[in-house]
Amino acid sequence: MSQDPFPVIDVLKRELPAATFDAAGAVDMPTFYVDPEHVLESIRMLRDHPELQFAFLVDLTAVDYLPAAPRYEVVYILACLGEAFTTSNGPAAPARRLRMKTRLADSPDPRVASVTSVFPSANWPERPRQTKCVANARGQQKASRWARSLLNQVVAGPCADETRTALLTPRSTTR
Numbered sequence: 001m002s003q004d005p006f007p008v009i010d011v012l013k014r015e016l017p018a019a020t021f022d023a024a025g026a027v028d029m030p031t032f033y034v035d036p037e038h039v040l041e042s043i044r045m046l047r048d049h050p051e052l053q054f055a056f057l058v059d060l061t062a063v064d065y066l067p068a069a070p071r072y073e074v075v076y077i078l079a080c081l082g083e084a085f086t087t088s089n090g091p092a093a094p095a096r097r098l099r100m101k102t103r104l105a106d107s108p109d110p111r112v113a114s115v116t117s118v119f120p121s122a123n124w125p126e127r128p129r130q131t132k133c134v135a136n137a138r139g140q141q142k143a144s145r146w147a148r149s150l151l152n153q154v155v156a157g158p159c160a161d162e163t164r165t166a167l168l169t170p171r172s173t174t175r
Helices: 006-017 036-048 119-129 144-155 160-168
Strands: 021-024 030-033 054-065 070-080 096-104 109-113 136-138
Touching: 006 021, 006 030, 006 036, 030 036, 036 070, 036 096, 054 119, 070 160, 096 109
Parallel strands: 030 096, 109 136
Antiparallel strands: 021 030, 054 070, 070 096
16 A cells, blocks of 8 residues: 555645645555644545545544644544445545644644544544643533543442542542
């Protein structure tokens, strides 16, 4: 498999002329950068364009490169499933993987658009970014509400109320 992201970048540049795309070196799969303002449009185009068909979001994560600037990167790994997934737009694109990254400056509240409208499965990996206060996703629910919801689902049984109260109550720093 070629590690050249240029065919994908060429399609994206043709379809999204306002966006900035830069190829990045990689050993395992084609990789490129996109500006944060065009992440959602790029993800949608990667999924929907008949020449691309990256219909599977494999992973989504964030990286903190402190003390480098820009400090944060959000990384999206996508897969085109080839013959295993065909669209009504024509023949299946060849099976392949792709890594798309965006850089976020060090700021009190670094943000990038949530991609859950394109890939609902991104809902789960976007939440840890929000919980850790790194590269929050615009459009995501508050982490505290999510944590309470998860805790209500996980903690069950005869001592559930006491356990929830103990886990949700802030601990004193004095002993």
